[in-house]
Amino acid sequence: MSKIFETKEGPLLRKVPKKVVAVDGISFSVPKGEIFGLLGPNGAGKTTTIKMLCTLITPTSGDAFVNGYSVARDEQKVRENLGVMLTGERTLYWKLTGRENLEYFAALYHLDPLDARKHIDELLDLVGLKQHEHMFVENYSTGMRIRLSFAKAILNDAPVLLFDEPTASLDPQSSRLIRDTIRGLKNQGHAVILTTHNMEEADLLSDRVAIIDRGSIVALGSPSELKEKVKINDVIEIEARNLSDRTVSAIETFSEVSKVAVTADPQSSEKGSLRIHAEKGKEVLPKILEFLVRKQVSVTKVSFIEPTLEDVFISETGRSLRD
């Protein structure tokens, strides 16, 4: 399945057509009872993939099948078989109460009114909003809104569930609640696809992960399989100040080093961390440190770490997930 957006850029009357490849021929299947993670940085094509799967965006080429129904030909059936949580808290009616929101969407999903009422009670209880069910959503906190969006996504008990960044901007307690519920849904036999740029979440939740970058899947497998692939190298993390692009490029030329990725510290423009994949890390580390000192880089912390999905991403793309 692919998606190319055609846009026009430039000043009025001199606009130039431009094609942006958002998703480039990705293909995967998710069986019942599996949590499938789509992991990638912002702009990698995760949300476009989700939106194509749920019929909000028409693919430029290819097709996808949701519970056997084609997104290109059986849109209505696809929608009946999907529960979707899109990212953001503005996916609800703020001038309606939490319960009114769920009742409204229950009707749009053609749920039996009596069953829906009971189910809404259970869901409000599940996401901890029973006490606030009659409060307007505009008075909810961000976390409460996201929990209500989550409840809305599982309202129709669909066999296939799509969650786009389900725990973004949630506090740890709410995140845990959502993750535990997603695991429960998997155990009930739902096929779950979730997108995230949070590697810990992908690692914790997913049975399999597709790492997506610039619209393509660059790696696919279980988290342990993917991490195993990069275990042939040691992973060194160096936190430092005054790192320059030239210094990083120079480290990449060391024969023992296979990949280097830099992550800037969001709190400080000077600080950053280097993640280095190297054979025989213990042997090359003194050489790297000596080089950094010579380049007047002040090193604040050095550690050898277990490979994570971030390292899989670095190994495949040469960049950090948080670039």
Added chain:
Amino acid sequence: MRTISGYKATVGALTAIFWKGMKHYTRYPGSFVLILVMPFLFTLMIFGMGQFVGGSNASANFATRTGTTNILVYEILGSAVWMIGWVVVEDVGVALRDEQMKGTLEQNFLAPVNRFTLLIGLSLTDIAITSLVFVVVVGVTTIIMLPAAFLNLLQAFLILLVGLIPLFGIGFLFAGFVLKFKEPYIFTQILNLLFATLTGTYYPVTLLPYWVQFLSGALPQTYVIEDMRQIVLANQTLVSIYGSIFVLLVLALAYPTFGYAIFKYLEKKASVTGEFSKY
């Protein structure tokens, strides 16, 4: 989880969309007051302009050209239909735009409810609102100015209900434009002002140049306004104006069919370019 299907599912969805719309109306009451007051304000403005331009002969000139001396009821009927038309044409498109801005449009489009039901549901709220506008604005004015014609209002109301159907068709058309091009107010405001000029809102369409009357004849409000005036002010019945009602019924079939076809076409285009979530 049990689901319902067929007419039960459609009625359930329509009811939910209707009540959601009504709750929004009552929780943002400002627009409600505006819709009720506007027909009176516009009528007063036209009345004042007529007196200013026509001077002491204004009433006589009006009677000669319209066949009635009851200026206020004549103008209020035109004004109310214009305002009701404005609400219906604008609200289906604006409601979608509003959903788009709120971020809820995609949530509605994710549900298996079909688009036609969704658009009709948005329109149902308008039917309730516009009926209320009709009862308050036209009803109150007629009771005060022309109590004998009050019972005729029921027939006039039936004309209005038939006249709403083609207006929803125009609303669907705009809803399509809104999905694809955004900026609904540019389309609806220009068009609604044009409607006031072309459909005999404040003067008979026969005063317009011949080729403009041809355009007027294609617009449902022209028939609604004229028929309602005939019923309320000239004591005509639904039977005696059957020719005009027939044209209105044809328009009631043509406009929604054409409007919905354009909506589906533009909706598909919007889904290709990923417009649903864009501001």
